[in-house]
Amino acid sequence: MLRLIIEKELREIIGAAKFAVTFGVCALLILLTFYVGAQGFKLSLARHQAAEAENKRQLEGLTDWVQVNSHRVFLPPQPLAALVTGVSNDVGRTIAMQGKGELTANDSRYGDDPIFAVFRFLDLTFVFQVVLSLFAILLAYDAINGEREKGTLRLTFANAVPRTTFILGKVVGAFAALVVPLLIPVLLGCLLFSNMGVNLTSGDWARLGIIILTGFLYFGAFLTLAVLMSTVTSKPAHSFLALLIVWILAVLIMPRSSVLLAGRAVEVPTVDELANKKARLRAQLWREDLGSMRGFKGNDSGKPEGLMAEFQSFMQSLSDERTQRMNAFAKQLNEERRNRKIEQERLALTLARFSPATCFSLATANLAGTSIDLKQHYLAEATGYQKTYADFMLEKTGMALDGRHMMFRMQGDEEPEPINPDELPAFAYKPAPLAAGVNAALPDIGLLALFNLIFFAGAFIRFQSFDVR
Amino acid sequence: MQDTNVMLEARSLSKRYEDSVLALNEVSFTVEKGEIFAMLGANGAGKTTTINIFFNFIEPSAGEARVDGIVTHKDPLAAKQRLAFVSENVMLYPNFTAIQNLDFFSRLGGRKDYSRSDYHEVLLRVGLQEEAHDKKLRGFSKGMRQKCGIAVAILKDAPAILLDEPTSGLDPKAGFEFMQLLDTLRNEGKAILMSTHDIFRAKEVADSIGIMREGRLVMQKSGAELAAENLENLYLEYMAGKTVEA
Ligand SMILES: Nc1ncnc2c1ncn2[C@@H]1O[C@H](COP(=O)(O)OP(=O)(O)OP(=O)(O)O)[C@@H](O)[C@H]1O
Ligand SMILES: [Mg+2]
Numbered sequence: 001m002l003r004l005i006i007e008k009e010l011r012e013i014i015g016a017a018k019f020a021v022t023f024g025v026c027a028l029l030i031l032l033t034f035y036v037g038a039q040g041f042k043l044s045l046a047r048h049q050a051a052e053a054e055n056k057r058q059l060e061g062l063t064d065w066v067q068v069n070s071h072r073v074f075l076p077p078q079p080l081a082a083l084v085t086g087v088s089n090d091v092g093r094t095i096a097m098q099g100k101g102e103l104t105a106n107d108s109r110y111g112d113d114p115i116f117a118v119f120r121f122l123d124l125t126f127v128f129q130v131v132l133s134l135f136a137i138l139l140a141y142d143a144i145n146g147e148r149e150k151g152t153l154r155l156t157f158a159n160a161v162p163r164t165t166f167i168l169g170k171v172v173g174a175f176a177a178l179v180v181p182l183l184i185p186v187l188l189g190c191l192l193f194s195n196m197g198v199n200l201t202s203g204d205w206a207r208l209g210i211i212i213l214t215g216f217l218y219f220g221a222f223l224t225l226a227v228l229m230s231t232v233t234s235k236p237a238h239s240f241l242a243l244l245i246v247w248i249l250a251v252l253i254m255p256r257s258s259v260l261l262a263g264r265a266v267e268v269p270t271v272d273e274l275a276n277k278k279a280r281l282r283a284q285l286w287r288e289d290l291g292s293m294r295g296f297k298g299n300d301s302g303k304p305e306g307l308m309a310e311f312q313s314f315m316q317s318l319s320d321e322r323t324q325r326m327n328a329f330a331k332q333l334n335e336e337r338r339n340r341k342i343e344q345e346r347l348a349l350t351l352a353r354f355s356p357a358t359c360f361s362l363a364t365a366n367l368a369g370t371s372i373d374l375k376q377h378y379l380a381e382a383t384g385y386q387k388t389y390a391d392f393m394l395e396k397t398g399m400a401l402d403g404r405h406m407m408f409r410m411q412g413d414e415e416p417e418p419i420n421p422d423e424l425p426a427f428a429y430k431p432a433p434l435a436a437g438v439n440a441a442l443p444d445i446g447l448l449a450l451f452n453l454i455f456f457a458g459a460f461i462r463f464q465s466f467d468v469r
Numbered sequence: 470m471q472d473t474n475v476m477l478e479a480r481s482l483s484k485r486y487e488d489s490v491l492a493l494n495e496v497s498f499t500v501e502k503g504e505i506f507a508m509l510g511a512n513g514a515g516k517t518t519t520i521n522i523f524f525n526f527i528e529p530s531a532g533e534a535r536v537d538g539i540v541t542h543k544d545p546l547a548a549k550q551r552l553a554f555v556s557e558n559v560m561l562y563p564n565f566t567a568i569q570n571l572d573f574f575s576r577l578g579g580r581k582d583y584s585r586s587d588y589h590e591v592l593l594r595v596g597l598q599e600e601a602h603d604k605k606l607r608g609f610s611k612g613m614r615q616k617c618g619i620a621v622a623i624l625k626d627a628p629a630i631l632l633d634e635p636t637s638g639l640d641p642k643a644g645f646e647f648m649q650l651l652d653t654l655r656n657e658g659k660a661i662l663m664s665t666h667d668i669f670r671a672k673e674v675a676d677s678i679g680i681m682r683e684g685r686l687v688m689q690k691s692g693a694e695l696a697a698e699n700l701e702n703l704y705l706e707y708m709a710g711k712t713v714e715a
Pocket of ligand 2: 516517633
């Protein structure tokens, strides 16, 4: 019985004209995404290789490792980032390597090529997030109330059909009607990807597989929501309108406004405010010091040089103490600000997660390794390399470098040997491991499953008392 | 005592809708195997409501409807296994052909053993021209849809058939053929409950006729009892307010 209803649903949906259009657009967009992604990846790879070559070229001709002061490491482009962009184009890709101290990443893709910022939307996340959810609505907004309006619901329930079976068949049928055909362009896209010379590791394939499954789970959330709405309203026109409003809220408004809302709820002091506070403290400390300066008395040795030296050391100690207090205060302020920021981010994410669209984009970015953690991970990797680099330099030059010293060396008469750039250990970037990505994505995948469950349960309960006449 | 031949039974059936319209008021009747019971009555008399209760589309406010002894609102699935339905305005899937619709609803009704030729045969039997069998329902006229609906009911091969103004939209020839079809089905032993506005056809084919007015079954007589009477006059009398059985 269930199979019969699923079959009927499949045949009815696939036979309808709207399906041909829907599927065509979806398939085209998916293929286009893979194509554009592969192109973009190849371009990034070429740039990356050019940058590496240039980096190496700068070492050539140098005769002493001491002269090396512009060694840089780069975030290599990841093929999956071409499909799930995440923040991969926003993080700085270049780090100027130094022997010690904090590293900073610069030169994001969008910074270099603002044109990419304009086209940022065409990736798999966008196609799934926006297009697939719309099509879920289009396919299922009249699942139940449409059949009643057609009059077929009554004839169906003139037979011994359990309502549970019917609504289950409806949902499964509609789901299969789009998901199964969509596997074709997805597989074609994967083929296209590897044919265009983008090589995915087995780990990448696994990630991509889970990303696509998550996409279908997201589709399911909107599908079950559409079915639910078609049991709540009596006219398909009404459920369509309601769903459109929900879609705009969930896909367009909520992910954005939650950041604003969280900004309202949790105050984070601005940089200016911090600077203000610091300036006030500095002025106050200065006034205090001025007071103690007035009170300064040398110990009457009568010698002006002695007094001068004494005054200088007195001033120095005042200044040291001032700096120390200023630093402590600045540290405290920064920490407070950071904690506030973390709190704000957390609240924003919590609010935004009420929308399946947010859950979906967070999950896929985590799976693809392009979530907001990418920057931290890259910096951590680079910091790991920093140690190797410093050790190497220490070995070669006999001193710990921080690249800010002027060096003089005595040179003998003989012609100096050029250094061999290949000796410098290479920076081997390792993306965050698959398990970490999956773990980070799991809560959002779980939420998506929960959305499916809640909406289906709602539709199920509503349908038990639905008037089939 | 329960007569084992009784297939359909209404026992003091009452229905009050939410807006407090009393659509049925203590209606009782029985339909036996191999019997046709025709319900006559003005618009809004409660005919469709009665049929809806048999399919548990709505629950009775009081009393009960039974199919083969099964109380419909207590075990609707078991009851519906024994019922076939033709509504006054048959609606099928517009994107499916006549055959596809027949196939779906037959399977839904539990019959999985039909072949294409069975579907063709039944469609011809209800008078749907051959060239329409593989056309999508979207382009069908009301009468053509009605014929498909009747075919669906025949194919279900249930012991009881409930028809709500089945001949609405049928042309005279199809209407005539339909009455012959009902006759055959009765001879096969089906219990048939039909609501209709067609007094003459009802008298011709029915074994028993009931007249409903404002939710009450104001008259019920066998065909034999009515043979000598002018049913049309009788109907008008009852509509005018006669309540005592003549
Ligand atoms: N869903 C409903 N809600 C409220 N009242 C209803 C509903 N359906 C029917 N009624 C009322 O119940 C009464 C009986 O209606 P019913 O449809 O059973 O009449 P009928 O005999 O089938 O009429 P017709 O010959 O026009 O088909 C009418 O007064 C009608 O207005
Ligand atoms: Mg009616």
